[in-house]
Amino acid sequence: MEVKIGVQHAPREIVLESGQSAEEVENAVADALSGKATLLSLVDDHGRKVLVPSDRLAYVEIGEPTARKVGFGQL
Numbered sequence: 001m002e003v004k005i006g007v008q009h010a011p012r013e014i015v016l017e018s019g020q021s022a023e024e025v026e027n028a029v030a031d032a033l034s035g036k037a038t039l040l041s042l043v044d045d046h047g048r049k050v051l052v053p054s055d056r057l058a059y060v061e062i063g064e065p066t067a068r069k070v071g072f073g074q075l
Contacts, residue, residue, distance in 0.1 A: 001018055001065045003015070003061070005052055005060050006059040006061075007056050008057070010056075016042065016044040016050055017045045020042065025062050026062065029057075032054035038053065038054055039052065039054060040052045
C-alpha cells in the first residue's frame, strides 16, 4: 500500500510502498504521536526502513491496498 508522510520544514513528502497493513501503519503512527515512540518507523517493499522523528510529522496519508497486476494486458 502507498504511504505518504509529510515532514515539517521539508519541501517534499516521503512516499513509499509498504507491505505492512493499514492497521500496522496506523498503530505505528499513533505510537509516534502519543509519545510511546520517538520515531515513526516503517518498512517499504524492498526492506528499507524509513525513520521520521515523531515531533517532525506533519501528516501521514495511508492509501488503499493495491493488488499487483500479473500477466499481459490486451493491446
